[in-house]
Amino acid sequence: MLRKITIALASVGLLAGLTACGSSDSGVSAKADDPAAALKVAVNPVPHGEILKYVKDELAAKAGLKLEIVEFSDYVQPNTALQEGQVQANYFQHVPFMEEFEKDKGVKLTFVAPVHIEPLGVYSKKVTDLRSVRGGGTVAVPNDPANLGRSLKLLADNGLLTLKPGAPQSATERDIATNPKGLKFKPLKPAQLPRSVADVDLAVINGNYALETDLSPAKDSLALEKAEGNPYANGIVTLPQNATDPRVKKLVELLRSAEVKKFIEQKYAGSVIPAA
CATH class of the missing domain: 3.40.190.10 (Periplasmic binding protein-like II)
Structure with a gap:
């Protein structure tokens, strides 16, 4: 009987170990680089949400990218949502703001690429x-x-x-x-x-x-503010482990495309300036 109990407990332990491994692989990090899953991106509504909606409506499907836009009205929740795995990227901040957030919260983020400048x-x-x-x-x-x-x-x-x-x-x-x-x-x-x-x-x-x-x-x-030499370009930010996600790379490619540059220039008439 003692031997049976020992075997049973060992089996439970093995199953628990397998379950733990499975949960770590099936969380946000596992979905983060799944090219078939929608990429969730946190944004401020204007202009980031408008620009991303243009990408979603006009460019994403042709590029094989599924996008889900999650809007926040402040400068804190998009990074909190990223930390907590509610989204896989955000588009609202510049490098100096990101670095201050990292220092304040003790976290590490990755600025993938600049997209536009909103002159102060x-x-x-x-x-x-x-x-x-x-x-x-x-x-x-x-x-x-x-x-x-x-x-x-x-x-x-x-x-x-x-x-x-x-x-x-x-x-x-x-x-x-x-x-x-x-x-x-x-x-x-x-x-x-x-x-x-x-x-x-x-x-x-x-x-x-x-x-x-x-x-x-x-x-x-x-x-x-002048656009030339401006270090405050807003861009795509993600967690370090998601920086190589092919969907993130595809999104950056679309946001820095000639089509998006033209959209920004025509819609905002100098109030928002393409970064590249």
């Missing part, structure tokens, strides 16, 4: 020229480190302040060398910035949120 812009309902900003005026800026530093650089490039030599991309108010007008800064969540324009002297707004609220970066901004 300065907007106002109180002045029509940056030189007219009053002394002590309030400037609303993004509250995430990567885009805050980007905002300060844009203001510095347009003569409103100077940054200390060697200021990092994630510069803060502590990195300001001179502030001749004594501007005050009001950090807000990026999605809140368009709603702040009427309440502040200037608002520095991310391109996607400007577009979502019918602001045209190319026409309505008082100052706009």
Whole structure:
């Protein structure tokens, strides 16, 4: 009887081991490189969701790629969904933002390729020229480190302040060398910035949120980032183990195609700029 119990327990242990191996192979990582499965991609609705929908409707089927678009309205959930395996890639962020997220959350992501640039812009309902900003005026800026530093650089490039030599991309108010007008800064969540324009002297707004609220970066901004040498191109991000997924590679190929470049140029008229 003891021998039978021992054999039975060993069999249970073997089955448990097989089940454990099976579960690790049948999870997200196993599906991640299955060319027959739909590739789930997390996006912000504008312009990322619009661009990806164009790819899905016009290009993906012919290329043998199934796409599922999952929309989020903020800058946190697309990376959380990627970490948790709800999606296999996302398309909403640039490298400096991704690196800040990695440092903050202790995770490792892979930036596969750049697709487009959304120039950061300065907007106002109180002045029509940056030189007219009053002394002590309030400037609303993004509250995430990567885009805050980007905002300060844009203001510095347009003569409103100077940054200390060697200021990092994630510069803060502590990195300001001179502030001749004594501007005050009001950090807000990026999605809140368009709603702040009427309440502040200037608002520095991310391109996607400007577009979502019918602001045209190319026409309505008082100052706009230059595309040349811009390190803030948005692109496809995935987990390191999914970087060689053939579906991810195919998606990058389509997003960087001549067809998508033409779509971006025609639809956004300079408010969104192809990265390549």
